[in-house]
Amino acid sequence: MTGPWPLADGAEDGGVWRQIFNFENYGDLLALVHNSLLAGALLGLVGGLVGVFVIMRDLPFAVHGISELSFAGASAALLLGVNIVAGSIVGSLLAAAAIGVLGVRARDRNSIIGVLMPFGLGLGVLFLSLYKGRAANKFGILTGQIIAVDTPQMAWLLGTSAVALAALVFLWRPLTFASADPEVAEARGLPVRALSLAFMLVLGLAVALCVQIVGALL
DSSP: SSSSOOOTTTTTTTHHHHSSOTTTHHHHHHTTTTTHHHHHHHHHHHHHHHHHHHHTHHHHHHHHHHHHHHHHHHHHHHHSSOOHHHHHHHHHHHHHHHHTTTOOOOOHHHHHHHHHHHHHHHHHHHHHHOOSSSSHHHHHHHHHHGGGOOHHHHHHHHHHHHHHHHHHHHHHHHHHHHHHHHHHHHHTOHHHHHHHHHHHHHHHHHHHHHHHHTTTOO
16 A cells, blocks of 8 residues: 555454454463462452441441551561561561450441551551662552562462451351341340450451552552
8 A cells, every 4th residue: 555654464354453452362361370370269258258247337437447557567578578468468467456445336436447557557667668679569569469469479379368258258147137127136145255256366367458458559
């Protein structure tokens, strides 16, 4: 074809589009994202089940507080050169335990959550500023890296998910009762505060799982 804007060879018969939308090596590409697909499925399963009680117990604000401490734990682990997932889990569990002992009502815990959020974020940013390694590791904690889930990290995610799911199976019925009507549940003899603390620890594990996939900010 002549003219000032010649097309590439084969463009007229769809050759360019065939190069863009080429699925000949789809099987090879699928193997590269195997861990990512599994991690996303785990996040959907654990997050969906835990999210039921997050709404019932009015805990969306608490999730943010836990994620900030999870971010701080992961950043500290990155700075110290130890396992990032383990650091994220430790940070989440510490924050969850602190929130869990404050009671089952939102008004009993919102103030401390408001303190935990900037505290955790500030610690995380401090640790990242001291870290002299690759910048990709820093941004991975903040924004997640679902396309870069390696096999050791996948093992941590599988273990964390298994513990969280097993705890939910064990706690589901009494936790549902205590979440729907804590006063009546306590009058019936259920350990409402112990259930609250146990669920917060499960929530901490779920948040640590999410931080590895979608990042602390999201």
